[in-house]
Amino acid sequence: MNDRNSESPIIEIRGATRHFGGAWPAVDNIDLDIAEGEFFALLGPSGCGKTTLLRMIAGFENPNEGTIRIDGVDVAGLAPNRRPVNMVFQSYAVFPFMSVFDNIAYGLKVSKVPVSQRRKRVEEALALVRLDGLGQRMPDQISGGQRQRVALARALVKRPRVLLLDEPLSALDAKLRETMQMELVSLQKKVGITFVLVTHDQDEALSMADRIAIMDRGRVRQIADPTTIYESPTSRFVAEFIGKVNLFDAVVKEVLDAEDRIVFEVEGLGELRLPRSRTAGSPMPAASTALAIRPEKIRLSAERPADPIAFEARLEGFAYHGSQSHLHLITEGGGRLSVTSVNSKRKPCESERGKRCFISWDFDDTLILNE
Amino acid sequence: MHRSTSFWTFFLPPSLWLALFFLAPLALVFGFSFAEKRGLIDIVITGTLDNYLRALDPLYLRIFVKSFWFAGLTTLICLIMAFPIALIIAFSSAKWKPILLLLVILPFWTNLLIRTYALIAVLRTRGYVNFSAEWLWEKANAGLNLLGLGDYQLLGERFVPFELLYNNTAVVFGLVYVHLPFMVLPLYAALDRMDRSYIEASLDLGAGQLRTFFSVVMPLALPGIISGIIITFIPALGSFLTPDLLGGTDSQMIANVIERQFKSANDWPFGAALSFILMYITFFALAVRALADKGNRGSGSTPA
Amino acid sequence: MKKLGQRAKSPLEYGRSAWLRLMLLATFVFLYAPIITLVAYSFNDSRRNIVWRGFTLKYYEKAWNNEGLIEAFVNSLTIAFACTLVATVIGTMAAIALWRFPFPFRRAADATFALPIVIPEICMGVAMLAFFSRIGWPTDLIWPFNLGAITIAHISFSFPFVAVVVRARLASFNRELDEAAHDLGASPWQRFQDILLPHLRPALIAGALLAFTLSLDDFVITFFTSGPNTVTFPVKVYSMVRFSVTPEVNAASTLLIVITLVLTSIALWLQNRGNERHPG
Numbered sequence: 001m002n003d004r005n006s007e008s009p010i011i012e013i014r015g016a017t018r019h020f021g022g023a024w025p026a027v028d029n030i031d032l033d034i035a036e037g038e039f040f041a042l043l044g045p046s047g048c049g050k051t052t053l054l055r056m057i058a059g060f061e062n063p064n065e066g067t068i069r070i071d072g073v074d075v076a077g078l079a080p081n082r083r084p085v086n087m088v089f090q091s092y093a094v095f096p097f098m099s100v101f102d103n104i105a106y107g108l109k110v111s112k113v114p115v116s117q118r119r120k121r122v123e124e125a126l127a128l129v130r131l132d133g134l135g136q137r138m139p140d141q142i143s144g145g146q147r148q149r150v151a152l153a154r155a156l157v158k159r160p161r162v163l164l165l166d167e168p169l170s171a172l173d174a175k176l177r178e179t180m181q182m183e184l185v186s187l188q189k190k191v192g193i194t195f196v197l198v199t200h201d202q203d204e205a206l207s208m209a210d211r212i213a214i215m216d217r218g219r220v221r222q223i224a225d226p227t228t229i230y231e232s233p234t235s236r237f238v239a240e241f242i243g244k245v246n247l248f249d250a251v252v253k254e255v256l257d258a259e260d261r262i263v264f265e266v267e268g269l270g271e272l273r274l275p276r277s278r279t280a281g282s283p284m285p286a287a288s289t290a291l292a293i294r295p296e297k298i299r300l301s302a303e304r305p306a307d308p309i310a311f312e313a314r315l316e317g318f319a320y321h322g323s324q325s326h327l328h329l330i331t332e333g334g335g336r337l338s339v340t341s342v343n344s345k346r347k348p349c350e351s352e353r354g355k356r357c358f359i360s361w362d363f364d365d366t367l368i369l370n371e
Numbered sequence: 372m373h374r375s376t377s378f379w380t381f382f383l384p385p386s387l388w389l390a391l392f393f394l395a396p397l398a399l400v401f402g403f404s405f406a407e408k409r410g411l412i413d414i415v416i417t418g419t420l421d422n423y424l425r426a427l428d429p430l431y432l433r434i435f436v437k438s439f440w441f442a443g444l445t446t447l448i449c450l451i452m453a454f455p456i457a458l459i460i461a462f463s464s465a466k467w468k469p470i471l472l473l474l475v476i477l478p479f480w481t482n483l484l485i486r487t488y489a490l491i492a493v494l495r496t497r498g499y500v501n502f503s504a505e506w507l508w509e510k511a512n513a514g515l516n517l518l519g520l521g522d523y524q525l526l527g528e529r530f531v532p533f534e535l536l537y538n539n540t541a542v543v544f545g546l547v548y549v550h551l552p553f554m555v556l557p558l559y560a561a562l563d564r565m566d567r568s569y570i571e572a573s574l575d576l577g578a579g580q581l582r583t584f585f586s587v588v589m590p591l592a593l594p595g596i597i598s599g600i601i602i603t604f605i606p607a608l609g610s611f612l613t614p615d616l617l618g619g620t621d622s623q624m625i626a627n628v629i630e631r632q633f634k635s636a637n638d639w640p641f642g643a644a645l646s647f648i649l650m651y652i653t654f655f656a657l658a659v660r661a662l663a664d665k666g667n668r669g670s671g672s673t674p675a
Numbered sequence: 676m677k678k679l680g681q682r683a684k685s686p687l688e689y690g691r692s693a694w695l696r697l698m699l700l701a702t703f704v705f706l707y708a709p710i711i712t713l714v715a716y717s718f719n720d721s722r723r724n725i726v727w728r729g730f731t732l733k734y735y736e737k738a739w740n741n742e743g744l745i746e747a748f749v750n751s752l753t754i755a756f757a758c759t760l761v762a763t764v765i766g767t768m769a770a771i772a773l774w775r776f777p778f779p780f781r782r783a784a785d786a787t788f789a790l791p792i793v794i795p796e797i798c799m800g801v802a803m804l805a806f807f808s809r810i811g812w813p814t815d816l817i818w819p820f821n822l823g824a825i826t827i828a829h830i831s832f833s834f835p836f837v838a839v840v841v842r843a844r845l846a847s848f849n850r851e852l853d854e855a856a857h858d859l860g861a862s863p864w865q866r867f868q869d870i871l872l873p874h875l876r877p878a879l880i881a882g883a884l885l886a887f888t889l890s891l892d893d894f895v896i897t898f899f900t901s902g903p904n905t906v907t908f909p910v911k912v913y914s915m916v917r918f919s920v921t922p923e924v925n926a927a928s929t930l931l932i933v934i935t936l937v938l939t940s941i942a943l944w945l946q947n948r949g950n951e952r953h954p955g
Contacts, residue, residue: 609795
């Protein structure tokens, strides 16, 4: 995985734009590289353009502007069946009037693979998705999870360079979804080809993908590995879209060169000092910016802690969720925060509304969001 | 195959067929409706409106009025008969619903001619109704004889069969018989789509069943009612077979006059004008239905 | 089966109201009594056709030996077969063209294809009469070509019905199936043949049966296009009915009812089965 940069990417998208006549383009000037062998996720709310982008890679849509290269070849105007990619559809699109075997064999049949080879490859594909022996079943005689595997096998049997998956797990129930997530990841490692997954489910993307592109309104907002996406979002949108976050508007009050600190005036919290190194990764914070902190990074204590970032707050309410509780607090400055606390033991201030307590967190957990 | 090639492959054959063997004949009749008859088979399209004006002649106007009256009465009777049926079916259990629906649709599939013929067999002077009536008459007379009242001839000297056929009543009876399913189906569809909680809310708020029916069910079913009225009225207005077979000399409807113009009277231009007047009425009614549909969409029965 | 105790009627169980039940029963008697008596008396061994004199099939035999009736029946079947074939093909084409391709005036095209369904039969009948006599359609062809005019008229009014049935089925077509086949390398023709046609099959059969029954049943439009040598079954029955009610006509009518009911039931059954299976 480390030599990813040395190879040329399997998918190379430059300036891709697709208009459908809406208020903004479905896909708006996107640049994206996907490396060989990568499990890549396109994540975003519905209508963000992720499916359109996937369908442009598959060949069901063509960009108005920009180019898409697959394995170095410009695929403009190339029909879906002439691209080295295959797709698993959201509804699986398993042909209802063909047996499982015939479904998987269909792609080989229409591309005139000899019968003897066809048989062998279908059997291999069935084994790969652990459907051995179910070849003669009809699609209405197997479960939803099995239908999904048929769709996978049908696409993989064509030996594509890239497998495209359009919300492949959304039709499954929650429990099955979890096992299928793991299965998809191990399947990808086994076959070693590039998977591009479209999903609106952040858990799915975080747990399965090597890299994630977060999309919104046709644009890519951030491309990074799951940890970076969660721990270091670069924009309000990404911070809010992935997980829960407490967001505060802030302005830079002054820069203390001697102490190597930047002083922010944070709405609802008051003054907050951060080391300059905290902003090193991003450009110098704009005069007005936003600070964010994840609810699970906040500590609660009855006495004022020694931490450099600490505020006094009052417990407004809480919701008990068993393994954890969500607490709602108001700071003296009127800022509202939610805090997730793991219920490993009962903490005194958590059970009484109106009770005063202290919240604190680390420099490193403070997110500075410039967009 | 290119996209547009395959479009024309699919679109062209049916379109050509429709144009040649449906629209062209209609256009021809439309042309004839503005034509003059010169000689036995010579028809010249002159753009005259005489054929339409002739339809206003009291003789034909009377037939139009009569046709409207027959069709209107048929529609009304169908509505009154169909509503309870539709109500029962819409609110019946999942087991009974398809069976009852099938029972309503089944006569629909039986040949119109045969159904009309069945009515003749039932209603004619020597038909089953009169036969049963005669049998009852004989039994009643025998009863009276037993009571010693036989000499007074209370029930008439002999059985006089009811004249059930070849009059206006028979025509309306036949029209209702034939068109009832047309009314039941749209009413059923409207009632079935209706959100039951409206009715339950009305009952809960203290309205009785009858009041609920008139102030909640009827307004909510209005699109279905309008639909039903129109799809019953249009074919009833254009009926040919029912008045032809069940009606008397005084029960002619528009279609019978049209048929006469084309088959025996040989006045095609006038027949063409009459048939296009029927078409205009049809289009008007369909436009009303489309408007009613549009007005009612969304504001109605089912939330999402 | 265990019988449950009588539960009080809940307000929306209109089917359990005695009044409404009575009305329902009366309506069904009204709808069915004439047809059932007609069928029953076709087996009655009595010319007067009123008093039940025992079961007989002799009127069926008589109908069978009535040359004119049989000839008309053969004509009807021939027309219905030809009509079914053409109407199913072009009706399906129309449905696919209107469903798949966005083109200008599509709504107008939709409405135009529905016209034969909505205009009064009499208008279509006279239009066909005028058309075939004006273009000088030959009337002296040998059988079965002399049935051409009637067949054409039948196709014109029945193919839009086929289109409606096929269109309804198309609405449930999952376009991802077509895209999947495309993605797997199938050509447009292969996709049509392997994916779309199998999906449409129940509708094609239902539409064909519908076209067949519509053609077999039609009287009004045929009445205007048939000549003395091209009499169909309903036209023949009409001419018999005008004169008298006879058990023979009852027998012939019963046969037609049975044929229609059987065909329509098959169509309906196929349509339901098609919709229940293959939901995705």
